[in-house]
Amino acid sequence: FELVIKTAFSKKRKTIKNNFKNILFDQDFLNLKIAPNDRAETLSIEQFINIENYVTQNKINFYCWYNSTVFLGVKMKIILIGAPGAGKGTQAAFLTKEFGIPQISTGDMLRAAVGEKTELGLKAKDFMNQGKLVPDNLIIDLVKLRINKSDCKNGFLLDGFPRTIPQAQAMIDAKIFIDYVIEVSVPDNEIIKRLTGRRTHPASGRIYHITFNPPKKDGVDDVTGESLIIRDDDKESTIIKRLKTYHEQMEPLVKFYSDLSNQNTINELIFISIDGLDNPDNINAKIVKKLK
Numbered sequence: 001f002e003l004v005i006k007t008a009f010s011k012k013r014k015t016i017k018n019n020f021k022n023i024l025f026d027q028d029f030l031n032l033k034i035a036p037n038d039r040a041e042t043l044s045i046e047q048f049i050n051i052e053n054y055v056t057q058n059k060i061n062f063y064c065w066y067n068s069t070v071f072l073g074v075k076m077k078i079i080l081i082g083a084p085g086a087g088k089g090t091q092a093a094f095l096t097k098e099f100g101i102p103q104i105s106t107g108d109m110l111r112a113a114v115g116e117k118t119e120l121g122l123k124a125k126d127f128m129n130q131g132k133l134v135p136d137n138l139i140i141d142l143v144k145l146r147i148n149k150s151d152c153k154n155g156f157l158l159d160g161f162p163r164t165i166p167q168a169q170a171m172i173d174a175k176i177f178i179d180y181v182i183e184v185s186v187p188d189n190e191i192i193k194r195l196t197g198r199r200t201h202p203a204s205g206r207i208y209h210i211t212f213n214p215p216k217k218d219g220v221d222d223v224t225g226e227s228l229i230i231r232d233d234d235k236e237s238t239i240i241k242r243l244k245t246y247h248e249q250m251e252p253l254v255k256f257y258s259d260l261s262n263q264n265t266i267n268e269l270i271f272i273s274i275d276g277l278d279n280p281d282n283i284n285a286k287i288v289k290k291l292k
Helices: 002-010 026-032 045-058 060-071 088-099 106-116 119-129 136-146 165-173 188-196 236-263 280-290
Strands: 076-082 103-105 155-159 180-185 198-200 207-209 270-275
Touching: 026 045, 076 088, 076 236, 088 103, 088 155, 088 180, 088 280, 103 106, 106 119, 106 136, 119 136, 136 165, 165 236, 180 236, 180 280, 188 198, 188 236, 236 270, 270 280
Parallel strands: 076 155, 076 180, 103 155, 180 270
Antiparallel strands: 198 207
């Protein structure tokens, strides 16, 4: 408990409410008779003990998880899986902010390595210049290098890798262990509805949606009055092909991680499948609740 107090003070957060984010809510502060916007160092030891007792009695499971992930600095190492249009990008942004971890994609990783002209980057560039896929072993080496950077001290979120069972197994063989594999699951018909409804203003890149974010005038950009277009990527035939490729590639990987989770032998990896049909904030709350 002494460590909890010290780390609460050392966190670069301004208020008590932020120090106990996702543990104590407005009603909890009323019950404890504590002003949530006061600074943590204004609390007495007795008040911290009251908080500890309150949380232990009322939120024991969540407290144990939060204590281990935030106060004790345990890393949050996540793989996020989801079809195009499932809302994976939105959830990645939520999670990276929530846990102070970077989102790592193979594309960004490769571009950075090539740009920095590292030994691995130059090797990758040779394959790309030849129009070849960068081999899995080279990608694994790049991942190991990337996750040892200082911004990964609290963990990381892998987006778009691994894509195959051999890649997933290669990560395990390389001792790159993951805490959570999270799948955002959305039925194909909903994804088609989401993506085919997109309308784009090509000059500015502004994106509308005929159902969720329609322009003021049908088919016309709100700012310029110019016509909106349907990008090739947003056409139904293209989306159906992308979903077919996704299922062929990712369903075996989902089963692989689900089976590992059930076996509970690889560093206690946990597989979580979340219904992606709710609004983004609710989906995020469901994910955070599962990360215990």
